[in-house]
Each structure stands twice: as structure tokens, then as C-alpha cells.
Amino acid sequence: MFLLTILLILLSSIGQQLWRISNVEKTYIVRRLEKQIVVFQNQWATVGNADRIEIPDSLEQMLRARIDRMSSEPKSILQCCAVIGRTVDHVILEQISDDIADLDTNLGQLIALDMIDPQHSPSGQFEYVFEHIVTHNIAYSMVPVVTRRNLHTRIGDSVLLKNQDNPERVLEQLANHYHQGNDGSKALIHLAKAGRKAKQQYNHQVALKLYTQGLEHLGESSVDLLEEQIIIHEGLGDVYKIQGEFDTAIKHFEQAAQITGSALREAKIKRKIADVFEKRSEYETATEMLQQALEDLKNQPNLVEEATIYNSMGWIHSQKGDYTRAIDMATRALKLVEGTTAYDIIASINKNLGNYYFRKGDLEKTNLYFENGISQAELIGDKMLMAQLYNNLGLVENMIGKVESALDNYKKSIELKKQIGDNVGLTNSYSNLGSLYSTMNDFDASLKCHQNALEIAQRSGLRENIANVENNLGNFYFKQGDNNQATDHYLISLDIRKEIGNLPGLAEVYINLTGVNLKEGNLETAEKYSREGLRTAEEISVPQAIAHAWNKVGMVQQQKKDWREAIKSFSKAAEIADKANMTLEIAEANRCTGEVLIEMGNQDQAKTSLQKALEIYKKIKSIDNIELTQQSLSKLGKHLPN
Known part of the structure; x- marks a missing residue:
């Protein structure tokens, strides 16, 4: 099929003369393929889809026979050309054909037989080309x-x-x-x-x-x-x-x-092995391997490799929720390479420091380190680092309500990761993009992104990535009102994160399980999860998680009609979220405060809180929350104090 498809395309465009097929051969081919090709104005053309044409074995045999009938020198030159490649450099051909008496004459014969065509390369050098890949493949196979x-x-x-x-x-x-x-x-x-x-x-x-x-x-x-x-x-x-x-x-x-035989080389390889264990969430094994790498460096000190190892150690601490130690390790790494030309590791350290300060709610330092990282990654053309930093910028912009910018950066990250084949990194970017689409109520796009992320994570055995996608799928189904599916996905995520000891992830799942149990009216279970979420969030000192947890604690108290305690919890959430510039948490605290104030009969303050929430929800295009807040505003003037 392959041979004839190319043959017919060529013949239909430049005619039978190219191949100088005899009338006997032409008649044979037409009889064999009378329903698949036609001769029109002395040209051959295909009928229907050329890819579906069945190729008679004898076409290849005919071409082989034509090459076999050549005299020895033209055949030898053709075979040399075929081994050089489809494009033949004349200088190279001369050097390997020094035993041929008259190279140019033999090349002329091959050109006359339409086996090769002469041409000038873009650099102006003389070369030959096998116009038809069929000819090249058959000539090569005959050597x-x-x-x-x-x-x-x-x-x-x-x-x-x-x-x-x-x-x-x-x-x-x-x-x-x-x-x-x-x-x-x-x-x-x-x-x-x-x-x-x-x-x-x-x-x-x-x-x-x-x-x-x-x-x-x-x-x-x-x-x-x-x-x-x-x-x-x-x-x-x-x-x-x-x-x-x-x-x-x-x-x-x-x-x-x-x-x-090199201590430095061995340290570098051990650090790479540690990175693999970290990706598999085997943090203790990874840390042990990094300590061994540091020991190896004592025999052959190298500041750049030492900095790279400390940077990896910092990342492991961050995965366990210890952002203070993560910052200490990364800062130590940065001091080792400041003023050097190790731009790749400097960019990586800046990226990680941006992540840690993001978790601690310091957006000013977050943006500073991310911007430094991107400028250095772009300077050296490091696509992997650029892809990671675009993903991280998307997270920050999503949190502060810059939805369009977040969407753009997630897409940039995915495109770069596809280019470089970063399957591991794609899970995070797809999952983050899916969560953003869910916020925008584009549920088809959201589910597709989450499914892509889960498929890659499961194929690679990335346990934390699987846990992250399962949690986000829980969010997806919760937003659609399918509480049973949401709970199933949250519990899968919870089990994995308990097993690997990921405290930031645990806090996130506890908080989400609070929300789904509130929807189901399971107040006792919701209260248990809200307290676990708050305890874990405070243990790792992550403002985003703490603010989110206080909001959920307040919602439980709201359901229990403990209005004053609910107001206190929402106020704590708003205060923490405001300092960390957490747009969505600020809006949620204000909306819930407004709902409680309506119950308490304080309609003026309720209106102020609800309008503030509505303004934020409109800015970040959170359609469901816009409708929910507008419903609460419509109750004003109609609701008697309880």
C-alpha cells in the first residue's frame, strides 16, 4: 500500500514518463488495478482514497529488476547514494566512491533513469536527492x-x-x-x-x-x-x-x-535517585539518599551540586508541610550559588522559594521569587523551569482573582510540558486547569482536564499526584451536587495522603470533607472533619489552609445556629485571608457573615458583607457563588430575626 500510494501520487502529478514504464508493464498494472486507477490524457490518477489501494507484489519486483539490470558501476553508485541517505552530498559520495573511474558519467546515467535528481542545497553545495522514498528504500535494501x-x-x-x-x-x-x-x-x-x-x-x-x-x-x-x-x-x-x-x-x-570513579559524579547520581523517590512520595528514602550525596561531596567539594542537594532537601520538607525548614534549606542553597553562572539551579531555587512563601501567604515574596525564576529560566532557555513557573503563577493569579491570566499561564505551562514530554509535570497543570474551569462552570472542559491528569498520574505511579487529582475530582462532583461521588474521591485522596504523610494535602481534604458532610446534613461528621482540618492547617502554619478551615468551622457553627461563634470564626478567616490576599476566602467569609447577620436581624451589616462578597465573585467569575450571594441579598427586608 505504501509503495503504490507514493507511486500513484507521483505519476498522477508528473506522468508516466518519470518511471519509463513499458506498455507491457502499464497494461499489467492497469489490469490488476483497473478499479483503483485510471489513465486520463496519458496521465495516471487514483480513483477514491489512495491509502486504500492494494499494491501488487510485482511493482516492487519490477523496480528491483530495473536496478538488477544496471551495469555494476551505476548500481554501485546507486547503492552508495542509498546508504548516504535520501539526500546525497556530492563531496561525501566522491570520498567513498574513489574506486569508481568516472563518477560523473555514472551519476548521469542514474539521473537519466530518474533514480536520483540533482539539486543545490540551501548552502549552495551540489547534491542529489532520491525524489521517491520508494526508490531509496529498495536501493538500500539491495545493498x-x-x-x-x-x-x-x-x-x-x-x-x-x-x-x-x-x-x-x-x-x-x-x-x-x-x-x-x-x-x-x-x-x-x-x-x-x-x-x-x-x-x-x-x-x-x-x-x-x-x-x-x-x-x-x-x-x-x-x-x-x-x-x-x-x-x-x-x-x-x-x-x-x-x-x-x-x-x-x-x-x-x-x-x-x-x-x-568520581565522588562528585556519584553524589549527583544519588541526588537524582533521591528525586525519583521524592516523586514516589518516599520521603525518608529520598532524604537518606541526599545525606549520602552530601557525604560524597566531602571528598570532592562542589558548590553548585551542594546547592542542588539542599534545594532538593527543602522541597521534601515542603511536601511534608514544614515550610519554615524548606525556606531555610532553599535560602542556604541560594547563598552557595549567588554570583555564579549556575542560572539553572538559581532559577530552580527561586521557583521553590516562591512556592514556599505562597504557602505561607506572603504574596509579595512569592511574586518576587517567581519573577526572578522566570527571567533566569528564559535567559538560559530552560523550558522545564519555565513550564513549572507558569503553572505556579497561574496558582497565584487564580487565588487573587485574575482568572484570565491564570488560564493563560496554565495553558502555557501545559504546552511547554507537552513539548518536552514532562508527563509528571502535566498532571499538576491539567489538574489546576480543571479546577479553574470548574470555578468558571465549564464542567466538560474541567472533567476532561482531571481525567487527563489522573490517567498520567496512575500510569506513572505518582501517589501524591493521584491524591491531588482525586481531591480535585471530589471538588468537581461536589460543585455539581453529586455528594456521593465527591465523598468517594475525597476519601481516596485522604487515604493516600495519610499513608505518605502529606500534611498540606490532609488539611485540604479534611476541609473538603467538611463541606460535603454539611451538604448532606451530617453535622457531627462535618464538625469532626472541620476540627481536624483546622488542627492540621495550624500545625503546618499555612495561611490559605487556616483561613479555609476557619470558614468551614464557621459554617458548621452556622448550621448549629451558634450565630456568635460562627461570626467569630468567619472574622478570623477574613482577617487571615485579607493579610494573604486570598480573594476567594475573603469572599466566602463575607458571604457567610452576611447570611448569619441576616439570621441575627442585622440587615445593614449583612448587606455590606454580601455586597463585598458579590463584588469579588463577579471579579473572579464564580457564577454559582454570584447566584448564591444574590439569593441572600434578596432576603434582606423579608427576613425576621431568629
Whole structure:
């Protein structure tokens, strides 16, 4: 099908003369394909979809026969061209065809037979091209294996000689030829280099292919080439970690660590293994590995690697809810590299410090560190860091009510993470975007985002990410009034977060379980969860969580008609939220305060609180809360004190 599709497209556009098919061959093809092709004005054309045309075996056989009928020298040149590639550099062809007496005459014959076409490259160099991939594939397949491997090695040598001033730009071409050649050492060296280049350019699928090809040549080399082996195993670990294949990543990191003789290199690899354990929420194992890495550095000190390790330690503390220690570790890391050119680690530290201060409710420092991080990430073109920072900016903007900006930054983050194949990071961005769509009442888009996030998280075995998506799915169903489904998802999230000891996540789920039990009228259960949420939030000293918890405590008291205690709780929530510039929590505290004041008969103050809430809800486009607040405002003047 593939052969004929290309053949017919070409014939229908430039006619039968290109292939110089005889009348006998033409008659045979037309008889075999009379319902699929027609001859119109001496041109061939397809009937219907060319992809569905069945190819007769003899078409390939006819092309093979035409090549077989060539004399030895044109055939040899054609095969050399085929091994070079679909585009043939004339200089390279000359170097590997030095045993051919009259190269140009033979090339002329191939051109006359329409096997290749001459052209000038964009740089002005003379070259030839196989216009039809069919011709190239068949000519290549007809080169004997031993001859083919020898030619690939010679072509690699010629390409390297021609580009000796800048071999970096042809690394993948060199890797391809040496991989298919007969020199294992050259293959290993260039596959390692080309894989590293592809990884640095975030072309992870190409890097994975090149590194995997490199594994095939381990043991073939006459020398050890330990450096290349380390590059390949460490590179595979990096790529598999990004793709969420953690067991395979650890296996390759450990293989790299076993053969390195450098304390610094071993420390770096142990830190990478620790990062994998952290992603699997195995915080104690990750911390132990980082401590080992610090011990290794005593034998070969390096400030940048030491800073990177302390930055990783800070992140683990943040995952456990200890933001004070997280800030201490990150600040220590930043001091080690300030004034250096280690912009990637400096940007990463700034990103993490922004996260920690965001959790502590200091939005001024949050924005400062995020903006510093983005400028440094853009300076060095670090797409992964840029994607993470766009996601984090979206979180901040969502919290302060800048919905459109948040939406834009989440989408930027997702696009970059798709480009670089950051499957792990995509779960967070999809989940955050889904929550934002839910706030905007775009439930179809919200559910699709959450499902994408959950699929990636489950495939990668990311327990905290799974817990986060389950919690957000609970929010989604709660907002739609499906309390049973909401509770199921919240409880899945609760179990995972209890098991891995994620205190910030626990506080969040306790608070959400309070809300769903209030809706169901389970006051006793709601009160229990509200107190657990408040206790956990105060333990980790996160203003957002504390304000949210006080709001939920107040709602329980409101349901119990304990008006004065409810007012106190909402006031505490509003005070904390106001200091942290938490728009949604400020609005919720004011709305609930207004509802209680209506019950207490204080309609003027109730109106003030409700109007303040309504103004915020309109700003952040929270449609459900706008309607709820307007309903409360409509009660004014109609409600007698209770």
C-alpha cells in the first residue's frame, strides 16, 4: 500500500514518463488495478482514497529488476547514494566512491533513469536527492549487509572529516551512520554525544532512541569507554524520570553510579535517585539518599551540586508541610550559588522559594521569587523551569482573582510540558486547569482536564499526584451536587495522603470533607472533619489552609445556629485571608457573615458583607457563588430575626 500510494501520487502529478514504464508493464498494472486507477490524457490518477489501494507484489519486483539490470558501476553508485541517505552530498559520495573511474558519467546515467535528481542545497553545495522514498528504500535494501555496514562507517568518517570544525551540528547523522556501521567504539561515542544533545534540547523521544541504540554497542568496543557508558545510563535515567517510568530510571541511575570513579559524579547520581523517590512520595528514602550525596561531596567539594542537594532537601520538607525548614534549606542553597553562572539551579531555587512563601501567604515574596525564576529560566532557555513557573503563577493569579491570566499561564505551562514530554509535570497543570474551569462552570472542559491528569498520574505511579487529582475530582462532583461521588474521591485522596504523610494535602481534604458532610446534613461528621482540618492547617502554619478551615468551622457553627461563634470564626478567616490576599476566602467569609447577620436581624451589616462578597465573585467569575450571594441579598427586608 505504501509503495503504490507514493507511486500513484507521483505519476498522477508528473506522468508516466518519470518511471519509463513499458506498455507491457502499464497494461499489467492497469489490469490488476483497473478499479483503483485510471489513465486520463496519458496521465495516471487514483480513483477514491489512495491509502486504500492494494499494491501488487510485482511493482516492487519490477523496480528491483530495473536496478538488477544496471551495469555494476551505476548500481554501485546507486547503492552508495542509498546508504548516504535520501539526500546525497556530492563531496561525501566522491570520498567513498574513489574506486569508481568516472563518477560523473555514472551519476548521469542514474539521473537519466530518474533514480536520483540533482539539486543545490540551501548552502549552495551540489547534491542529489532520491525524489521517491520508494526508490531509496529498495536501493538500500539491495545493498549486502556487510557492504552496507562498511559503507556506513566510511560515510561517518567522511562526514566527520568534512565537519571537523563543528562536528556538533552533525552529531545525530554521525550517530546514525556509526550505529549501522562496523565500529562499536565510534558508535558508542557518537550515540552518547547525540543523545545528550537531544536531551538538552528536550527532544526526549530522540534521546531515548539514541541512548537505547548506545546500549546495543556496550561490550563491542575494544576500549572501556566508561565515560560514554555513564552518559548513556545517566541520560536514560533522566529521560525515564521525566516520563514517569521510575523503576527503569532508578535502574539506569544505579548502573551509572556503579561504574563512575568520581565522588562528585556519584553524589549527583544519588541526588537524582533521591528525586525519583521524592516523586514516589518516599520521603525518608529520598532524604537518606541526599545525606549520602552530601557525604560524597566531602571528598570532592562542589558548590553548585551542594546547592542542588539542599534545594532538593527543602522541597521534601515542603511536601511534608514544614515550610519554615524548606525556606531555610532553599535560602542556604541560594547563598552557595549567588554570583555564579549556575542560572539553572538559581532559577530552580527561586521557583521553590516562591512556592514556599505562597504557602505561607506572603504574596509579595512569592511574586518576587517567581519573577526572578522566570527571567533566569528564559535567559538560559530552560523550558522545564519555565513550564513549572507558569503553572505556579497561574496558582497565584487564580487565588487573587485574575482568572484570565491564570488560564493563560496554565495553558502555557501545559504546552511547554507537552513539548518536552514532562508527563509528571502535566498532571499538576491539567489538574489546576480543571479546577479553574470548574470555578468558571465549564464542567466538560474541567472533567476532561482531571481525567487527563489522573490517567498520567496512575500510569506513572505518582501517589501524591493521584491524591491531588482525586481531591480535585471530589471538588468537581461536589460543585455539581453529586455528594456521593465527591465523598468517594475525597476519601481516596485522604487515604493516600495519610499513608505518605502529606500534611498540606490532609488539611485540604479534611476541609473538603467538611463541606460535603454539611451538604448532606451530617453535622457531627462535618464538625469532626472541620476540627481536624483546622488542627492540621495550624500545625503546618499555612495561611490559605487556616483561613479555609476557619470558614468551614464557621459554617458548621452556622448550621448549629451558634450565630456568635460562627461570626467569630468567619472574622478570623477574613482577617487571615485579607493579610494573604486570598480573594476567594475573603469572599466566602463575607458571604457567610452576611447570611448569619441576616439570621441575627442585622440587615445593614449583612448587606455590606454580601455586597463585598458579590463584588469579588463577579471579579473572579464564580457564577454559582454570584447566584448564591444574590439569593441572600434578596432576603434582606423579608427576613425576621431568629
